[in-house]
Amino acid sequence: MDALRLKNVGYRYSDGTRALENVNIVIRAGERVSLVGPNGAGKSTLLHMLDSLYLPTEGELEVAGIRVDKKTAPQATMKAGLLFQDPDDQIFMPRVWDDVAFGPINMQLGEEEVRKRVERSMALAGVSEYADRAPHHLSFGEKKRVAIAGLLAMDPDIYLLDEPTANLDPASRRALVDVLRSLDKSIVLATHDLTVAFELTQRVIVLKRTVLYDGDLRGLMARPDILAEANLELPSIPRLMTEWKARSGRGFEVPTTMEEALDLLDRETAPSR
Numbered sequence: 018m019d020a021l022r023l024k025n026v027g028y029r030y031s032d033g034t035r036a037l038e039n040v041n042i043v044i045r046a047g048e049r050v051s052l053v054g055p056n057g058a059g060k061s062t063l064l065h066m067l068d069s070l071y072l073p074t075e076g077e078l079e080v081a082g083i084r085v086d087k088k089t090a091p092q093a094t095m096k097a098g099l100l101f102q103d104p105d106d107q108i109f110m111p112r113v114w115d116d117v118a119f120g121p122i123n124m125q126l127g128e129e130e131v132r133k134r135v136e137r138s139m140a141l142a143g144v145s146e147y148a149d150r151a152p153h154h155l156s157f158g159e160k161k162r163v164a165i166a167g168l169l170a171m172d173p174d175i176y177l178l179d180e181p182t183a184n185l186d187p188a189s190r191r192a193l194v195d196v197l198r199s200l201d202k203s204i205v206l207a208t209h210d211l212t213v214a215f216e217l218t219q220r221v222i223v224l225k226r227t228v229l230y231d232g233d234l235r236g237l238m239a240r241p242d243i244l245a246e247a248n249l250e251l252p253s254i255p256r257l258m259t260e261w262k263a264r265s266g267r268g269f270e271v272p273t274t275m276e277e278a279l280d281l282l283d284r285e286t287a288p289s290r
């Protein structure tokens with residue numbers, strides 16, 4: 018079964034703003050996809066819709082095989098979990114521990130299972146030490162990590178992540194990428210940071226009210242027109258290696274990650290015997 022299916026989906030806000038138009042996407046169960054595009058492209062709108070919080074105003078949406086409408090939305094929303102772009106929209110309990118526990122308690126899990134999930138996910142998100150603090154006193158990045166812990170504690174089939182790494186310090190960002198990589202779940206990750214996209218996903222969807230590109234990251238690197246149209250910039254490693262390839266006249270495939278780049282440099286610069 019596919020995780021998400023969108024057919025000719027559109028969304029118009031009540032003030033008439035048309036945020037999405039004619040969106041066609043299929044995401045398989047277990048697939049990880051990046052969603053990129055300029056400010057106002059409709060990324061957050063789309064993620065709300067995939068969590069069945071907004072219903073399409075045009076077209077058809079299926080979440081885990083459920084055709085989403087007013088009646089089925091409460092059931093469909095259980096299949097997915099949304100990390101909001103702004104953690105203040107997500108965190109509301111007076112104590113961090115209770116906030117992370119809110120989802121699992123709502124899922125009617127037993128006390129012991131709730132405790133286990135909360136402790137594990139707080140450790141994964143690096144927020145164990147804030148357990149007794151008041152969320153509204155935390156920094157933005159700390160709040161974002163608390164919200165991530167809350168989502169991990171619920172462990173939905175489909176993770177919908179709106180800018181999960183924005184405002185995280187570099188070590189926390191890397192730790193989060195490792196946690197997300199280890200999950201065997203469907204992930205849709207909205208980001209402006211193509212470095213995270215390269216680290217976490219093969220497939221990227223470029224959105225600007227409608228889908229401009231849907232394919233692998235390597236293919237996107239070869240489309241400067243789309244990168245420009247979507248206000249995107251390649252991360253420094255592929256940018257540097259593309260430039261070196263052009264200057265040196267070498268014929269390699271441009272690496273996208275640090276590991277690939279190091280392997281390539283070893284090969285290309287090894288003294289010939």
Ligand SMILES: Nc1ncnc2c1ncn2[C@@H]1O[C@H](COP(=O)(O)OP(=O)(O)OP(=O)(O)O)[C@@H](O)[C@H]1O
Binds near residue numbers: 055061102
């Ligand atoms: N509640 C609302 N009412 C009316 N228009 C809205 C509402 N929320 C968002 N919009 C508009 O819908 C469009 C898409 O917004 P959205 O927040 O989905 O973009 P985004 O791709 O997430 O942008 P960003 O990269 O800045 O987070 C924008 O033009 C925005 O102004």
Ligand SMILES: [Mg+2]
Binds near residue numbers: 060061062102179
């Ligand atoms: Mg957004």
